[in-house]
Amino acid sequence: MKRKIYQQLLDWKEKRNGEVALLVEGARRIGKSYIVEEFAKNEYESYILIDFNKAPQMVRDWFDLYLEDLDTLFLYLSQHYKVRLHERKSLIILDEIQLCPRARAAIKFLVADRRYDYIETGSLVSIKKNTQGIVLPSEERSIQMYPMDFEEFLWATGNDMLMDLIRKMYAERKPMGQVFHRQAMDAFRLYMIVGGMPQAVLKYHQNKNLSEVNTVKQRILRLYRQDISKFAKGYESKVLAIFDEIPSQLTKHEKKFTLASLDKKARFREYEDAFMWMSESKIVNHCFNSTDPNIGINLNTDRTTLKCYMADTGLLITHAIEDGTFLEEEVLKAVMFDRIGINEGMLLENVAAQMLVANGHKLFFFSKVDKEDFHNNIEIDFLVRNRKKICPIE
16 A cells, blocks of 8 residues: 655655664554555565564564674574675664564664664554663654555545546636536545545455444454553553543534543543543544644643544544444445435544644644623634644634
8 A cells, every 4th residue: 555654764765874763653553564564675675574562582682682792683683584684775674662662772773883774663652661761762763654644545445646636626726526526525535434544444445345344443443442451551441431432522512522521520630641641652633722822832722621533533433333423324324325414523523633633733722712602602623833824724
């Protein structure tokens, strides 16, 4: 599957020439390992993929024992993985690097050696337990990867030309015409329902069966819950409570997350770590309330008032089906009969948040309540900073 991040990998290889390692961060199951291995196959004479989900303990130990004897380290890795390494022509991939913090700390010495290039991939890499006891290498450049965006979805489903037409008409401020407009909207509705998780997109491309696509997304949601139970130690129950509450929170007219729905006595300080964990896991996108929407928007933010969006809108729909907010039959009819009657505002707002984050924007909204006259209440869905301006998006 073609992904836009591939160009960032190429730019790193050509411009940095081994001066820094590259860390590809993102949520689980968004295709990090796949695209990095495709890059390795296409752009290097050879590569070694060390998957720390599977790597035996002896491989992990080598990153402790042989940092002062890199000749031996590389010899052992070559023998174990049956790959011949070529100086300045080989790549070593450290997959799921969060599971081996010592290997991440070793990047400092590996990059200084300059024999090979290094790419790390990982989720939860900034969680405190995954960085304890190590000095994070300054020789590491981090880039974010997200679920497939609409254009990548079109590529994967065999529609290579539609986005070019959309761009052209937008640039010229001309209508696309009824036929092409309908094609674009049909494709976009389908994208919201299938989502941007590569396994779900692949399943749809193979058989066009939305029930089977939903099954794939259910497996991903189960994996996320397992990660929460495994890695959010100390506040896993709070994280799970927030995670399971997301669909019902987004069905509200005002989509601000209300802690009282979890516990009438709940206070934000009790859930702050849980919200932080979810943000660092990349499975949600948080949108904070801007109290003074001007150019210093980051400085005037109420971080106790927030909206919590799913990082992938397709996963949100499956999540909503699981908790009874949607019925699977309704979703199928929405595609078949060319309409989304199932809380369209919830889906459009979530997908807007998803696309804004994927394009590098931090999410803010504006809300002002006049207790004396509700006609003066104001809420703007999103505020984004564009050069020296603040742009409202409704």
